[in-house]
Amino acid sequence: MTRPVITTQRLELRPMTPAHLPLHRQLDTDPKVMRFLLGRARSLAETDEFWTPRCADTSADAVGLGWWVGYAGDRFVGWWDLGRSDSEPGTMLEPEAVLQPDEAEIGWRVLRSQWGQGYAPEGARALLQYAFETVGLQRVWAETMAVNTPSRRVMEKIGMRHIKTEVRHWDDPLPGAELGEVVYEVTRGEREP
Structure with a gap:
């Protein structure tokens, strides 16, 4: 299975490729977009270092997981991810996961x-x-982050429910880190009528 193009009423989500690297620069160099991730913008060099291997990574294609870039018409909007918690590029899936993964993490940045x-x-x-x-x-x-109310609202809008809050130790914590990280989930059974 490979990642398909996914369409909605207004969006076309296309599988990410190395050609999409310049689009990540628009997102990651914006300090407001990155405030709950790094607390600052990435430099162009940091953006390229982070995204170059991810744009080229097709290791999760075997099970239909990976990264997509979203367009509204011709206009770039952001990216979406359906991946593994170990989403380091090139990380091989466990043999049983290649046959059928049970779960994945979802993410987005607009x-x-x-x-x-x-x-x-x-x-x-x-x-x-x-x-x-x-x-x-x-x-x-x-x-x-618990303080990232816009992302939490998106999680709730798509039917996810809050299952836990974890206060983690960070060497250089962002403002609000003391309130923890929230985890939301939705199961297949909850989505079925």
């Missing part, structure tokens, strides 16, 4: 100019449908 237009939940809903109906996952989860 350009600041596109915030508030419903693109994040629209793309995430489409990926959830794909995850359960095509890939056959049993569980999809997401996490973010």
